[in-house]
Amino acid sequence: MEIREQILTKATAYRDYTAQTLSEMVKIPSYSSQEEAVCKMIAKACEDAGFDEVRIDGLGSVVARIGKGPKKIAFDAHIDTVEVGDPSQWKFDPFCGLIQDGLVHGRGASDQKGGAASMITAGRILKDLGYDGAYTVYFTFTVMEEDCDGMCWKYLIEEEHLKPDFVVSTEPTSCRLYRGHRGRMEIVAKLKGVSAHGSAPERGVSAAYKASRAALAMEKLNEALQPDDDHFLGKGTIVVSQMDVKGPSQCAVPDQAMLYLDRRLTWGENAELAISQVKKYMAEATGDNEEQIEVYMPQYTKRGYKNADYGQELYFPTWKIDESHPLVQAGVSAYKDLYGKQPVVDKWTFSTNCVATTGRHKIPAIGFGPGDENQAHAPNEITRIDDLEICAAFYAMLVYALDGKK
Missing domain, CATH: 3.30.70.360 (Alpha-Beta Plaits)
Structure with missing residues (x-):
């Protein structure tokens, strides 16, 4: 069976697992600097999925690894959320994690724990397939983004010296391929x-x-x-x-x-x-x-849940990469191989952690994530389980596309 078929089969088999993982994340409130409980849940999920290494950095982000190749790619999801806002505008408990009618409901379902859940499933798929190619694959579940986007990656790069060759943000893109946004x-x-x-x-x-x-x-x-x-x-x-x-x-x-x-x-x-x-x-x-x-x-400047003080000026540089860039083209190829059609290539309206990885540190990045931008910070937040499945398959396939082993 080809890699493509194996990945699609696995993503479908893990569909309920991915939705349940997201549901469990949503049930744990995780406002900026208060992410400890959800980080512990995510770390355990990565360990249970067989990741090669799982650790928590000095600021509080979960860093999970698969493989040991000379090149590095990082898939990133921030796992903090904004607050609920006016509770009367919600039709359901914001932290219910309800799975119903093909949707996962609750604060953070789209922005952006959905991407985190798909990342865990993608890692599980890579382990099932025995990936041992040219890439060390990092999955970062990062903190304090809602308060100061990119600071978590400024910390990872400048303090922990993790500087990948490529980054994939899993912020919501409606399963479109994004290659930039305003700063x-x-x-x-x-x-x-x-x-x-x-x-x-x-x-x-x-x-x-x-x-x-x-x-x-x-x-x-x-x-x-x-x-x-x-x-x-x-x-x-x-x-x-x-x-x-x-x-x-x-x-x-x-x-x-x-x-x-x-x-x-x-x-x-x-x-x-x-x-x-x-x-x-x-x-x-x-x-x-x-x-x-x-x-x-x-x-x-803010103290995170690990009692580490860290900060930066509130400046988040603009970034984009050309549509002809090898990372964009690998994303197009991976999507086309999986689904037999070209992805929509576009950009975000809002800002992401790529302001640090790409705007500040010039690491090429793309975005591909479950859920819709208009769900971010809105009451009655939801994401589609279909999107979770698509993204889990895409993340795994992208690694093989970059490796030239499709």
């Missing part, structure tokens, strides 16, 4: 006014009015941003996500204002450019000199 950064802008008694506002300079004009300037900047040259990633964006105004009292002209900005970066845009644009547009709107407006990237 992002968070920006703080601070404006100053002059306080005065509220009964005589003409004596002061209102930071609130400055902030309002600055916010409208960001709307203008957003409209002016341009797409990348080949229109693959699309235009950058900027949005004011928070505003805060302060003064000496409730009865005073406020003298301090803060705007928090979410900036999405297309190809060719970087942090220096984005900060200079904010200063320019705000200065024109408020009448301040650019030097009077403080604009900077904040830092993120």
